[in-house]
Amino acid sequence: MMATNKMPEEVIISFVKNVFAVTIAREQLLAPTKEFVVGLYARFLDEFGMENVTQPDLTASGGIANIEYYETNIIVVNIYKSVSTLVANAGVPDMTFADVVAPKRVRTNRILSALCSLISKLAEIEGRFQQMETKFVDLPARRQAVEQRIRELKRSVEEKSMYLSANKSKTQASAQHIKELAEKYEEKRCAGDLLQEESRALKTTILAQREKISEIDIEMSKMHEEIHELEKQVVKSPERIQADTEEKETELESIRAEKKKLEKQYMESIRSVDHLKEASKSLTPSLDKFAEAFKDIESIRSECEKLSETKALVNSREERVKSLNVQIKEQEKTIRTLRQQMANNDKSFQQQIQTIRQINGGLKSELEMKIKKRAEEDKYCLEEKQRLECQLDALDAQHRAAKEKVDSIWKRHAEAMKSVRDLVEKRMKEVKAIKSQRKVVRNGITLIAFANVSAFELKESNDIYQEVRDSRNFTGKVVLVTGSAQGIGEGIVKLYSALGASVVITGRKAADISRVAKEAQELSPKKLKPLEVTADLTKDEDLQHLFNETIKAYKGLDVLVNNAGLLINSSATDKNFLSVLDKSEKIDLRASLELIRLSVPYLKKSNGSVVNICSTYIEHPQISYLGYDIAKAALGMATKVLSIELAPQGIRVNSVSPSVVQSHPRNESSVWELKIMDKAVKTTPLRRPGLPIDIAKGVVFLSSSDASFITGHNLVVDGGLRYNEDSDYMNLYVNTKLKQIMSAKDIYSEVKNSRDFTGKVVIVTGSSGGIGEGIAKLYSALGASVVITGRREDGVKRVAKECQELSPKKLKALEIPADLGKDGEAERVFNETIKTFKRLDVLVNNAGDYIKANATDDNIVDVLDRSLKVDVKASLTLIRLFEPYLKQSKGNVINITSVFTERPQKSYLGYQLAKQALEMSTTTLALELAPKGIRVNSVNIGVVRSHEAHPDPDVIRAFENAAKYTPLGRVGTTADVAKGVVFLSSSDASFI
Numbered sequence: 008m009m010a011t012n013k014m015p016e017e018v019i020i021s022f023v024k025n026v027f028a029v030t031i032a033r034e035q036l037l038a039p040t041k042e043f044v045v046g047l048y049a050r051f052l053d054e055f056g057m058e059n060v061t062q063p064d065l066t067a068s069g070g071i072a073n074i075e076y077y078e079t080n081i082i083v084v085n086i087y088k089s090v091s092t093l094v095a096n097a098g099v100p101d102m103t104f105a106d107v108v109a110p111k112r113v114r115t116n117r118i119l120s121a122l123c124s125l126i127s128k129l130a131e132i133e134g135r136f137q138q139m140e141t142k143f144v145d146l147p148a149r150r151q152a153v154e155q156r157i158r159e160l161k162r163s164v165e166e167k168s169m170y171l172s173a174n175k176s177k178t179q180a181s182a183q184h185i186k187e188l189a190e191k192y193e194e195k196r197c198a199g200d201l202l203q204e205e206s207r208a209l210k211t212t213i214l215a216q217r218e219k220i221s222e223i224d225i226e227m228s229k230m231h232e233e234i235h236e237l238e239k240q241v242v243k244s245p246e247r248i249q250a251d252t253e254e255k256e257t258e259l260e261s262i263r264a265e266k267k268k269l270e271k272q273y274m275e276s277i278r279s280v281d282h283l284k285e286a287s288k289s290l291t292p293s294l295d296k297f298a299e300a301f302k303d304i305e306s307i308r309s310e311c312e313k314l315s316e317t318k319a320l321v322n323s324r325e326e327r328v329k330s331l332n333v334q335i336k337e338q339e340k341t342i343r344t345l346r347q348q349m350a351n352n353d354k355s356f357q358q359q360i361q362t363i364r365q366i367n368g369g370l371k372s373e374l375e376m377k378i379k380k381r382a383e384e385d386k387y388c389l390e391e392k393q394r395l396e397c398q399l400d401a402l403d404a405q406h407r408a409a410k411e412k413v414d415s416i417w418k419r420h421a422e423a424m425k426s427v428r429d430l431v432e433k434r435m436k437e438v439k440a441i442k443s444q445r446k447v448v449r450n451g452i453t454l455i456a457f458a459n460v461s462a463f464e465l466k467e468s469n470d471i472y473q474e475v476r477d478s479r480n481f482t483g484k485v486v487l488v489t490g491s492a493q494g495i496g497e498g499i500v501k502l503y504s505a506l507g508a509s510v511v512i513t514g515r516k517a518a519d520i521s522r523v524a525k526e527a528q529e530l531s532p533k534k535l536k537p538l539e540v541t542a543d544l545t546k547d548e549d550l551q552h553l554f555n556e557t558i559k560a561y562k563g564l565d566v567l568v569n570n571a572g573l574l575i576n577s578s579a580t581d582k583n584f585l586s587v588l589d590k591s592e593k594i595d596l597r598a599s600l601e602l603i604r605l606s607v608p609y610l611k612k613s614n615g616s617v618v619n620i621c622s623t624y625i626e627h628p629q630i631s632y633l634g635y636d637i638a639k640a641a642l643g644m645a646t647k648v649l650s651i652e653l654a655p656q657g658i659r660v661n662s663v664s665p666s667v668v669q670s671h672p673r674n675e676s677s678v679w680e681l682k683i684m685d686k687a688v689k690t691t692p693l694r695r696p697g698l699p700i701d702i703a704k705g706v707v708f709l710s711s712s713d714a715s716f717i718t719g720h721n722l723v724v725d726g727g728l729r730y731n732e733d734s735d736y737m738n739l740y741v742n743t744k745l746k747q748i749m750s751a752k753d754i755y756s757e758v759k760n761s762r763d764f765t766g767k768v769v770i771v772t773g774s775s776g777g778i779g780e781g782i783a784k785l786y787s788a789l790g791a792s793v794v795i796t797g798r799r800e801d802g803v804k805r806v807a808k809e810c811q812e813l814s815p816k817k818l819k820a821l822e823i824p825a826d827l828g829k830d831g832e833a834e835r836v837f838n839e840t841i842k843t844f845k846r847l848d849v850l851v852n853n854a855g856d857y858i859k860a861n862a863t864d865d866n867i868v869d870v871l872d873r874s875l876k877v878d879v880k881a882s883l884t885l886i887r888l889f890e891p892y893l894k895q896s897k898g899n900v901i902n903i904t905s906v907f908t909e910r911p912q913k914s915y916l917g918y919q920l921a922k923q924a925l926e927m928s929t930t931t932l933a934l935e936l937a938p939k940g941i942r943v944n945s946v947n948i949g950v951v952r953s954h955e956a957h958p959d960p961d962v963i964r965a966f967e968n969a970a971k972y973t974p975l976g977r978v979g980t981t982a983d984v985a986k987g988v989v990f991l992s993s994s995d996a997s998f999i
Contacts, residue, residue: 162812478711478762478986482507482533485561486710489544489553489602490571492519495620495668498699499568499706504537505530506707508566511538511557544571544598545590554605564609566710569599569642570620574635588634595638600645607658614657616710619646620702623666623725643721650719659718661709666725668697692937693726693998701998708990716983726937726998762993765790765816768844769992770836772827772885773854775802778903778951781981782851782988783820788813789989793820794840796854800824827854827881828873837888847892849992852882852925853903857918871921878921883928890941897940899992902929903984906949944991944999951979 481503491500492514500510504527512524517539524537538560542549557564572595575587603617610617622639624632643662650660705724708714764786774783775797783793787810795807807820821843825832840847855878858870886900893900905922907915926945933943990996 591638704995770794874921
């Protein structure tokens with residue numbers, strides 16, 4: 008039996024090469040075409056000298072017919088022996104000699120069955136060794152990858168070693184700092200002891216005062232009780248006195264009444280006595296009665312005396328009542344005085360208590376804050392020390408693991424190489440034994456077996472800079488471009504094919520589709536045949552057919568480009584306007600939305616993109632094309648809405664708006680089209696009309712990883728025409744120039760290499776940190792010589808060092824510490840740059856001051872002056888100074904502005920005014936410098952996390968809120984901004 012080793016694709020390709028004497032590519036092995044099978048069969052016939060045998064009927068069933076055998080039985084016997092040996096080794100049923108040597112008899116079925124069994128056996132063996140295949144399909148490439156990985160690991164180890172050395176110095180500094188903190192802590196601890204003693208003394212004083220306060224409280228309570236009793240007495244005494252007084256007065260009244268009565272009786276008695284005296288003179292017998300009456304008078308006198316005594320008693324009691332009233336008033340006055348004193352004492356005591364409590368609380372809080380701060384400092388130092396130790400341990404572990412992994416890889420590599428060499432030698436021996444035989448086999452079956460070989464795919468590196476380098480590689484991607492049989496769609500589908508994608512070409516004319524498909528296949532690096540689908544997108548059944556055929560052929564979709572459209576001349580007052588509007592909406596809007604709806608499940612699976620082709624007419628409408636304008640405007644709005652709806656599913660939706668595009672050569676254009684082209688050239692700042700490749704470059708950018716943080720955006724590709732539609736430029740249109748552009752052979756290779764900035768000089772202001780740092784690093788990783796500027800010299804040195812490590816050729820960055828807000832600094836940056844490099848290709852004005860200030864703040868004028876100096880004046884000065892060198896290199900200027908120019912925010916007036924001025928400068932300079940070959944653009948940034956970690960919790964919370972409201976579910980990074988800047992400065996944006 009055959010050895011159970013995995014047979015890699017190289018062995019199968021070598022087997023076919025030796026049997027059929029033909030070399031096949033891996034892609035042909037996986038996806039054989041009809042032409043390839045016919046060519047392979049012809050080579051087979053030529054190899055064995057069978058000139059008279061007819062070509063196989065590939066469409067017929069039952070195998071290949073009309074195969075003639077050699078007449079020489081010796082060769083037949085050799086064939087029989089070779090095939091028998093091969094079949095026996097494969098473990099399939101043997102063939103008889105009669106099956107081979109029977110004259111003029113077709114015995115192909117038996118041979119084919121045996122060979123099919125052999126191939127199935129080979130496929131089974133291949134399935135057992137899938138792991139070896141993934142390792143050794145492309146040994147040189149794998150070796151290069153391993154070596155590259157080793158270099159990366161070494162570089163990573165060096166970086167980490169440098170980082171460790173830096174961290175060691177930081178650790179030493181931290182240790183020194185900890186020591187100093189310990190000394191400070193000891194001092195503070197001594198101070199804390201003193202504070203504790205003072206606190207204890209204060210506590211003793213407070214306790215004593217509290218005891219005094221308790222005694223005072225006791226005295227106060229006693230005084231309150233006495234006052235309470237006095238109040239009771241004061242309350243009760245007037246009532247009792249009043250009652251007694253009333254009783255005495257009643258008694259006195261009764262006595263007075265009795266006195267009056269007695270006085271009246273006394274007077275009557277006196278009168279009676281007088282009368283009796285007079286009568287006694289005459290009436291002696293009446294003397295006895297008189298004596299009795301006199302006795303009565305005496306008794307009355309005694310009673311009167313008693314009444315006098317009672318009156319005196321009443322008077323004395325009245326005096327007593329008066330004295331009691333005086334005493335009551337004095338007591339009330341005393342009570343009021345006591346109450347006032349008590350209130351004053353309470354207030355004074357409360358104030359003293361409050362003061363003591365405040366002093367005690369202040370001392371206590373101050374002591375607690377100092378102790379807490381010291382504890383936090385100790386905790387931070389301890390955590391920092393532990394973190395550094397953990398990092399050191401982790402780096403050591405990573406270094407050991409990487410070394411072990413490399414050793415293991417090399418060991419497995421050596422074992423696999425030995426196994427593969429043994430297997431190849433064995434296969435070569437078998438191939439040599441049967442090479443001269445007459446072999447009958449259907450090439451289709453062989454190729455189907457070969458197609459079962461699984462592909463070996465290297466995983467893409469997560470390195471962001473490598474991702475940008477590979478951003479123009481669409482190998483394995485499926486792209487559907489509607490309306491791709493001619494014009495802009497043709498340019499788009501050809502560019503995707505040239506970049507390695509599997510494309511779908513659709514249109515209404517089959518002849519045009521076939522022509523474009525053939526040309527696209529020639530451009531494909533792997534000669535992939537496009538899928539051709541004839542369809543009229545105004546018909547629902549054709550629309551569904553297009554989608555079904557795409558999924559049937561490729562089982563997925565990565566990019567959908569809605570390019571199909573109808574440009575029909577029709578005014579709103581024309582009779583046929585509604586029918587024109589219906590047609591435009593059907594193909595421009597309805598078909599696009601339906602294809603998006605159908606494609607969402609597959610785009611979600613591949614994290615794909617949708618690019619809608621709109622028009623500059625949606626911003627600058629034209630007469631006589633209302634139906635087209637309405638449809639494109641609706642498609643533009645659909646782009647914005649869908650970008651929000653589909654972003655949570657990982658699907659980005661953008662649009663490209665072209666202006667006047669010459670999709671045909673001038674000799675094939677109508678007079679009307681030529682007039683439009685000539686007018687466009689007159690008014691376009693870049694002084695040429697747009698080409699399909701210009702639009703295609705923008706579409707490819709929006710669907711690439713470079714635009715991974717761009718969605719809902721409308722990319723205008725018009726050469727600056729929208730800013731200059733009413734200008735009267737001279738007609739500098741040169742036919743030969745356009746001809747050279749359209750006939751350039753390397754137009755597609757230019758796109759592949761559009762991220763190669765080798766030999767370019769790039770200056771990025773404000774690149775010592777944040778967004779500028781990310782931009783400078785990306786340019787350096789793409790091969791450019793970069794100039795690093797910034798106010799912090801340490802930041803400039805750090806970024807320059809990291810840029811040199813990222814540079815493929817380890818180019819050293821130019822370091823220029825400078826504050827562009829100061830006079831003369833911009834000129835110094837210019838002089839040092841030109842002195843070093845003698846040229847400039849890209850100027851990125853990134854420096855800016857983000858200062859918080861309201862319009863009513865006292866310092867608003869100073870803040871505005873500072874912002875204008877850095878953002879506007881310094882940028883314009885650098886553009887003016889570098890203009891001759893940018894003209895010589897056909898260079899670019901990229902200004903970093905802000906979305907605040909469209910959506911202002913409060914509290915940053917100076918920053919927003921400066922960015923608005925820079926935005927207007929961009930538009931004006933684009934018109935002024937375009938005739939000199941200098942393109943000027945801007946990148947408007949939103950919320951960008953310019954640092955990995957930010958200590959301010961408010962900033963962290965702002966980032967979290969921004970991520971919630973961003974359709975893509977995250978905030979921007981410096982790499983996202985850098986990718987946009989690189990695109991605008993590359994040849995892909997040559998018409999932007």
